[in-house]
Amino acid sequence: xxxxxxxxxKVSALYAARQIVGLLHLGIxxxxxxxxxxxxxxxxxxxxxxxxxxxxxxxKGADIKRLMAEIAGRATGYCxxxxxxxxxxxxxxxxxxxxxVVGGTIPLALGAAFAAKENxxxxxxxxxxxxxxxQAGPFHESLNIASLWRLPVIxxxxxxxxxxxxxxxxxxxxxRLARHAQTYKIPSSTVDGNDLLKVRDAMAExxxxxxxxxxxxxxxxxxxxxxxxxEGDPAKYRELSQLAEWKAKDPIARFTRELKRKKAISDKxxxxxxxxxxxxxxxxxxxxxxxPWPAGEEVDSQVTA
Amino acid sequence: MLPKVSRETLxxxxxxxxxxxxxxxxxxxxxxxxxxxxHYHLYVGQEATGVSALSCLRSDDYLFTTHxxxxxxxxxxxxxxxxxxxxxxRSDGYNKGKGGSFHTVVPDLGFLHTSAVVAGIIPxxxxxxxxxxxxxxxxxxxxxxxxxxxxEGAAPEALNLASLWKLPVLFLCENNGKYGAGRATGAAxxxxxxxxxxxxxxxxxxxxxxxxxGLDSGTVHATISEAVEKIRxxxxxxxxxxxxVRWPGSETNWPSVVQPTxxxxxxxxxxxPEKVREWYRSCDPLLIFIRELVDARQAxxxxxxxxxxxxxxxxxxxVSFAVASPYPRPQEATNDYFA
Amino acid sequence: xxxxxxxQAKFEALHEIMxxxxxxxxxxxTFLSLSPHRHVYQELVKKYxxxxxxxxxxxxxxxxxxxxxxxxxxxxxxDISTGSFIFEGWPQVVNExxxxxxxxxxQTRVPVVFHLFHGLRGGGAAQHxxxxxxxxxxxxxxxxxxxxxxxxxxxxLKTAVASDNPTIFVDHVQLLxxxxxxxxxxxxxxxxxxxxxRQGSDVTVISTSYMVQRCLQVAEKLxxxxxxxxxxxxxxLVPFDMATLMTSVAKTGRVVIVDETHQSCGVAAEIAARxxxxxxxxxxxxxxxxxxxxxxxPYSPPLEEYIGPREDRIIEAIRTVLR
Numbered sequence: 007x008x009x010x011x012x013x014x015x016k017v018s019a020l021y022a023a024r025q026i027v028g029l030l031h032l033g034i035x036x037x038x039x040x041x042x043x044x045x046x047x048x049x050x051x052x053x054x055x056x057x058x059x060x061x062x063x064x065x066k067g068a069d070i071k072r073l074m075a076e077i078a079g080r081a082t083g084y085c086x087x088x089x090x091x092x093x094x095x096x097x098x099x100x101x102x103x104x105x106x107v108v109g110g111t112i113p114l115a116l117g118a119a120f121a122a123k124e125n126x127x128x129x130x131x132x133x134x135x136x137x138x139x140x141q142a143g144p145f146h147e148s149l150n151i152a153s154l155w156r157l158p159v160i161x162x163x164x165x166x167x168x169x170x171x172x173x174x175x176x177x178x179x180x181x182r183l184a185r186h187a188q189t190y191k192i193p194s195s196t197v198d199g200n201d202l203l204k205v206r207d208a209m210a211e212x213x214x215x216x217x218x219x220x221x222x223x224x225x226x227x228x229x230x231x232x233x234x235x236x237e238g239d240p241a242k243y244r245e246l247s248q249l250a251e252w253k254a255k256d257p258i259a260r261f262t263r264e265l266k267r268k269k270a271i272s273d274k275x276x277x278x279x280x281x282x283x284x285x286x287x288x289x290x291x292x293x294x295x296x297x298p299w300p301a302g303e304e305v306d307s308q309v310t311a
Numbered sequence: 312m313l314p315k316v317s318r319e320t321l322x323x324x325x326x327x328x329x330x331x332x333x334x335x336x337x338x339x340x341x342x343x344x345x346x347x348x349x350h351y352h353l354y355v356g357q358e359a360t361g362v363s364a365l366s367c368l369r370s371d372d373y374l375f376t377t378h379x380x381x382x383x384x385x386x387x388x389x390x391x392x393x394x395x396x397x398x399x400x401r402s403d404g405y406n407k408g409k410g411g412s413f414h415t416v417v418p419d420l421g422f423l424h425t426s427a428v429v430a431g432i433i434p435x436x437x438x439x440x441x442x443x444x445x446x447x448x449x450x451x452x453x454x455x456x457x458x459x460x461x462x463e464g465a466a467p468e469a470l471n472l473a474s475l476w477k478l479p480v481l482f483l484c485e486n487n488g489k490y491g492a493g494r495a496t497g498a499a500x501x502x503x504x505x506x507x508x509x510x511x512x513x514x515x516x517x518x519x520x521x522x523x524x525g526l527d528s529g530t531v532h533a534t535i536s537e538a539v540e541k542i543r544x545x546x547x548x549x550x551x552x553x554x555x556v557r558w559p560g561s562e563t564n565w566p567s568v569v570q571p572t573x574x575x576x577x578x579x580x581x582x583x584p585e586k587v588r589e590w591y592r593s594c595d596p597l598l599i600f601i602r603e604l605v606d607a608r609q610a611x612x613x614x615x616x617x618x619x620x621x622x623x624x625x626x627x628x629x630v631s632f633a634v635a636s637p638y639p640r641p642q643e644a645t646n647d648y649f650a
Numbered sequence: 651x652x653x654x655x656x657x658q659a660k661f662e663a664l665h666e667i668m669x670x671x672x673x674x675x676x677x678x679x680t681f682l683s684l685s686p687h688r689h690v691y692q693e694l695v696k697k698y699x700x701x702x703x704x705x706x707x708x709x710x711x712x713x714x715x716x717x718x719x720x721x722x723x724x725x726x727x728x729d730i731s732t733g734s735f736i737f738e739g740w741p742q743v744v745n746e747x748x749x750x751x752x753x754x755x756x757q758t759r760v761p762v763v764f765h766l767f768h769g770l771r772g773g774g775a776a777q778h779x780x781x782x783x784x785x786x787x788x789x790x791x792x793x794x795x796x797x798x799x800x801x802x803x804x805x806x807l808k809t810a811v812a813s814d815n816p817t818i819f820v821d822h823v824q825l826l827x828x829x830x831x832x833x834x835x836x837x838x839x840x841x842x843x844x845x846x847x848r849q850g851s852d853v854t855v856i857s858t859s860y861m862v863q864r865c866l867q868v869a870e871k872l873x874x875x876x877x878x879x880x881x882x883x884x885x886x887l888v889p890f891d892m893a894t895l896m897t898s899v900a901k902t903g904r905v906v907i908v909d910e911t912h913q914s915c916g917v918a919a920e921i922a923a924r925x926x927x928x929x930x931x932x933x934x935x936x937x938x939x940x941x942x943x944x945x946x947x948p949y950s951p952p953l954e955e956y957i958g959p960r961e962d963r964i965i966e967a968i969r970t971v972l973r
Contacts, residue, residue: 027951028773079773079950090775090949106777107738108707141471141706142738143464150462153505169707177706179474179517186467189515190505238684300948302956309945373722406755416754423721423758424750431746434711438718445675445701446723465741468711476703648752648791650759650814 007037007202007258008283010061013070016287017060017077021237025295026078029106030091033061035200035232038257039164040065042205043132046213047100052118052131054111055104057092058164058231062134063104068096074290080297086308087300108169109139112148112161119152119159119222130216131159138169140183149190149224156221160212161187163226164199170235171243187224199227200257203264230255313603314363314532321609322618324366324528328358328597329622331382332572334391337626338381338398339560339568346634347399351412353566354382356558359596360485361386363531364553365453367539373439373452374421375432378413379485383455387420391629401636408639409647430456430463433482437469440478440548451479451542458486458552461512462504470548474516477547481538482518484509484552485525513550525553526596528603556594559587574612574619577601651833657687657826659800661694663807668698671725674811676702677716678729683767683823713739713764717747717816720762725811733768733820734780747816748791763810765819769860769910770942770958775949781942783820784911787887787920793817793841794887798862800830802885805839812838822860822910842889846898850880853968854898856921857908858884861959865908868964879968887917895921896929903934904971908959913941938967 014032021030033040036058044053044065055062063073068084076083077091084096092106102118105111115133122129139145140163152159163183167174180186187194193215197208205227212223230252234241241249265271313321335353342351354361361382365374376383384394389405397404398412405415413427423439426432436454443450460466461484473480486509506512510520519541523534531553538549560569569587570576576583577598580591591598604610654662660681667674679695679702682688695702705712709730716728730736736743743764750758768781783794793815797803803821810817847862848869857865862883869879882898884891899905905925907918918939925937943957 028775028949029778079953081950083950085949087950087953088775088946088948090773093775093777093949106775107735110777138707141468141708141711143466143468143708143710145464146467147462147464150505154503172704176704177475178471180471180515185515189511191507192505299952300950302952305943305945305948305953305957375718404755406753406757409755410753414749414753416757418757424718424746424754426746428741428745431714431741434714434742435718435721435746437711438715438720439722440718441675441715442719442722442724445719446673450722465710465714468706468708469714471706472708472711472715475706647756649793650751650756650761 007041010037010064012283012287030237031058032233033058036229038202039199039227042202043209046209049100053101054115054133059104063094063101066101067099071290071293074294075297078294081300082297109142109145119157128217134162137165137174152222153190158216159222161224166230184226192222192224194224196226199229200255202261312529314529324362327362331358331385333626352379357555359528360525360553363528364535367535375436376455378427392632395629395633396636399633402639403636430460430465433469437472440480453481470516473548474518479542480548482550487555487557518548518550520550522552525555574615651831654800654832656800656828659804659832663804673725675726680731685826709739714742716762720760725761727763730766732778733766744789759814760816761814763817767823776946779947781911784916796820796859801832808838824860841886842891844884844891844894847883848881850878852878853904854880854902855906856882861908899929900932905937906967908940916941935971940967
């Protein structure tokens with residue numbers, strides 16, 4: 007989780023210094039979902055994300071140097087600079103793709119699950135999306151198909167209460183997206199997404215079922231993004247008290263407290279983890295900044311296989 | 312049971328159901344003889360739903376329907392001859408031949424647009440409902456679609472919008488797959504929709520929903536009347552699933568009249584081919600309605616037969632009219648695509 | 651004459667439109683995209699609260715809703731925001747809205763405006779940089795409008811709303827800060843009326859949307875070399891003003907078409923075909939197109955810049971036709 011936090015903070019700094027351009031959506035405050043979920047997956051499991059997916063890719067095992075370089079648009083990035091922040095692909099880690107279209111990867115995850123079922127090796131597909139995706143047609147179509155065909159796909163909803171700049175209540179009368187899973191007879195649960203151990207518990211059950219061929223599951227994690235929708239969003243639509251409330255529930259701080267309480271970790275060890283994370287991120291950032299820009303002619307490469 | 316309406320109205324329902332039935336049956340030989348081409352879908356077996364439900368509406372309400380639209384248009388009072396002319400692509404058709412079966416438009420009856428894309432009309436229905444609410448003209452919108460439409464993403468998107476913005480729309484789902492594989496075991500509705508019952512879908516959006524027997528005109532009429540009332544009072548959308556049993560003639564891709572309809576079948580199906588006899592005996596809403604009329608002494612068998620005879624003559628006239636109607640001039644193709 | 655920024659002119663238009671006709675509703679509202687000035691939109695929201703709706707992320711749903719509302723007497727402007735998102739609502743736009751009037755035999759009108767921002771925006775990458783107008787031009791039944799100046803955006807938006815046909819209003823975020831003259835009490839600009847944005851005599855450069863601004867800059871640069879560039883802006887693709895274009899082609903005999911849609915089957919391709927058919931004998935040299943390259947839009951800034959109708963490519967094309 008510290009690696010994700012340090013990474014996101016560094017990306018934010020680089021963006022402020024204009025060394026990264028375009029649209030940037032950070033997952034600061036939502037690290038427990040990424041880390042907890044992916045900690046239960048194999049490398050050959052398929053993970054799909056959305057526009058706020060740096061954390062998902064990192065948690066799945068993506069190389070943060072190549073990730074940082076991609077976000078910075080460099081030739082050494084995962085996609086040779088062609089994808090950018092919203093279109094990360096780290097196939098070596100099993101992170102299949104992110105997307106800039108809300109809910110855009112949900113049908114894709116179905117496909118991966120379908121292939122996984124055919125493969126017969128117990129692989130699962132996991133797709134991350136936010137509460138905003140719950141109103142999109144393809145979300146429903148995918149739940150239906152996943153249920154009908156008993157596909158090993160786990161729908162992970164990060165319900166942070168906001169779709170772009172409006173609260174969920176402005177988008178739908180439905181308060182919990184897990185309700186839709188129930189319509190299609192998919193087992194579902196709604197869990198505190200800022201409690202790492204609860205995240206793991208919920209996911210462990212879902213993954214176990216899927217691997218055993220029992221079909222899809224839907225897990226809704228209640229969480230919050232501590233930044234705006236995108237970098238540069240002043241987020242005036244959010245009450246300061248709400249922000250303060252969620253800051254107090256910071257997933258990393260909570261888990262650290264819990265570990266300390268159980269005497270499973272010392273202050274020194276915590277510092278060491280933070281330092282190591284920051285160090286890795288610094289080196290990744292340096293790698294990215296030092297990397298060359300892609301050459302113009304590269305646009306014609308890899309358009310078709 | 313019969314709807315709680317006057318005898319006059321009951322007889323009018325009877326007449327309309329006959330019109331739909333004989334109109335639809337008349338299309339099959341026309342198609343098979345090559346008088347018109349393209350796909351078409353018949354409303355046979357669903358007349359009680361269409362006629363009873365649509366009778367609850369005001370003349371200025373909006374209706375959206377699908378490829379299985381003839382029954383709705385006729386229930387609402389469309390002229391058989393102009394509808395048939397449109398299906399035949401002739402210039403006297405409602406759309407001057409530009410729409411065909413799927414796209415017949417009769418604005419005066421509230422049919423502004425019909426889409427042949429499954430669920431294509433569902434978002435549009437939220438639109439006319441939105442407009443009616445904004446213009447405060449008291450109109451409601453009835454969105455008629457089949458069970459398959461709920462599989463399309465457009466349907467939940469529209470349900471969400473309708474419930475969120477409290478739109479005056481009645482979602483009337485005609486589920487003609489009553490004995491679809493899997494239902495008997497209480498499992499899925501079909502192999503293509505995991506939600507079961509279908510009403511779970513609207514209920515997730517807090518849209519009040521209920522399932523009714525679409526073969527029973529009285530139930531349809533009572534339920535729809537109440538739903539329409541609620542919508543007009545501003546309570547937001549309502550969802551009703553009316554269940555019928557698919558007509559055997561629609562079993563294949565191309566309709567076929569396995570048994571020509573005659574009112575006498577209401578009391579004697581011995582002459583009906585065995586494999587479809589059960590359908591005519593217990594699943595034909597028209598025959599059920601006739602039996603109930605007679606049982607309730609609202610009409611005699613003779614009166615009913617006489618009505619049917621008149622309707623058949625009207626349909627025969629419509630066929631002559633449509634077949635005689637000229638095709639539009641080829642140049643018409645490039646007219647009228649912009650206002 | 652007063653000078654306004656593009657976003658100001660656009661906003662003035664929206665205010666005037668909302669004030670003049672109660673039937674106009676706004677569905678979704680990123681008319682100023684992520685511009686630093688977008689807070690001015692809140693003034694509109696405050697004033698017309700019950701005619702401005704903020705839908706969920708359901709393009710299929712709300713494009714259909716807007717279409718249906720137009721059929722039933724309202725005149726909605728639906729904001730699709732990033733042009734790429736029209737693909738989420740595509741069936742309602744091209745299969746329902748575009749067809750309704752024609753297939754009903756002229757009975758049902760659909761006075762809806764679909765507003766979107768197209769093109770290369772700086773780091774948008776493949777899924778936020780689409781220019782769908784070429785695809786839409788190939789789907790009969792839709793009017794297509796591309797403003798390029800403050801005066802145009804105001805005048806064309808008014809006509810779009812007044813039109814009884816479904817209209818695609820194709821805007822560009824790079825235009826929002828452009829300044830230009832906008833007369834007080836200006837009249838709406840009719841569709842099918844191209845505009846000669848700069849008079850010239852050596853070469854006709856036809857361009858749309860943001861590219862008009864780029865071509866004007868190029869024209870200014872080349873004037874130092876005594877190359878006189880005439881910049882012609884069609885302003886609407888449907889309906890399309892051939893007469894103004896052909897007058898210019900007859901005058902110069904040399905044509906360069908600059909447009910941001912991808913080259914294959916793009917807007918420039920169609921214009922080129924029409925000119926070749928109507929005025930081959932007027933051409934003194936083969937015409938040239940400068941369009942976005944046929945690749946999915948890459949993220950990295952140098953790559954994104956590379957694939958667009960760059961200034962150097964436009965200049966090169968002009969020099970080529972002048973040889």
